[in-house]
């Protein structure tokens with residue numbers, strides 16, 4: 265193939281130059297990766313979850329390695345939405361080609377709405393990702409993402425408040441991901457993203473105690489990839505809005521697999537811990553893969569699996 269493949273994708277009206285996005289919680293506030301990753305080579309990055317007030321997170325240990333991934337219970341530690349706008353966003357705006365997706369969470373619907381009101385007034389954000397799915401906090405978070413009625417209320421109210429496209433991040437800790445995807449779509453989501461981490465437990469057999477101070481944590485990385493692929497497939501069959509897939513992507517072929525299952529774009533999380541340049545390498549790798557497989561437009565891979 266002589267012409268370079270067309271790598272652009274459209275997620276809820278936002279044009280991304282690559283379908284590969286850095287996932288929330290694994291890419292800081294973006295500025296930390298300035299020297300490491302060419303932000304104009306990747307599709308976008310998602311900020312750490314932003315809350316109304318700063319949060320210290322959970323006690324340590326809160327990250328452990330497992331045989332094929334990691335368990336974390338960070339507890340949504342973050343600087344809070346206002347300091348983010350004052351201290352990080354001005355720098356991000358100066359970074360050539362950076363597409364910023366702000367990840368939002370709250371313990372109550374009102375908390376989320378307040379974060380959105382503050383972000384709405386700031387420039388330099390392309391889209392919101394509403395975390396309806398964090399498994400590591402005792403209230404809010406996953407509760408929204410596992411109860412269809414609560415999810416509906418959260419998404420409806422959030423949608424009424426946002427001045428930018430709204431992507432809703434779903435919890436995988438449910439029986440029917442298709443149903444939750446549909447609820448989010450009907451409540452007004454412009455896109456959905458999945459999966460967040462799976463609730464998990466690891467025990468130190470010497471001390472007989474949990475290896476994570478919070479007791480349970482969220483499992484991510486290669487261990488969850490086949491489950492995530494199945495969920496992306498089911499969710500994409502249930503809705504018409506774009507699906508952004510993630511869970512255990514470490515190689516370009518993993519990203520291609522998610523797209524073939526039905527994803528319009530993908531996110532890369534845990535892989536950035538092993539290799540801070542992973543997101544850019546995977547973005548470059550998907551382009552090479554398209555070139556070597558006579559794929560003229562990467563967007564043609566979405567749902568292309570023969571299942």
Ligand SMILES: Cc1cc2nc3c(=O)[nH]c(=O)nc-3n(C[C@H](O)[C@H](O)[C@H](O)COP(=O)(O)O)c2cc1C
Nearest residue numbers: 287288289313336395459460484485511512533534
């Ligand atoms: C250390 C860590 C922190 C995370 N923090 C957030 C967060 O603040 N908000 C969120 O929506 N997802 C968060 N996630 C979930 C990831 O964005 C992603 O959904 C999940 O890890 C699956 O992708 P992966 O296997 O590529 O990591 C976090 C994941 C990890 C490993």
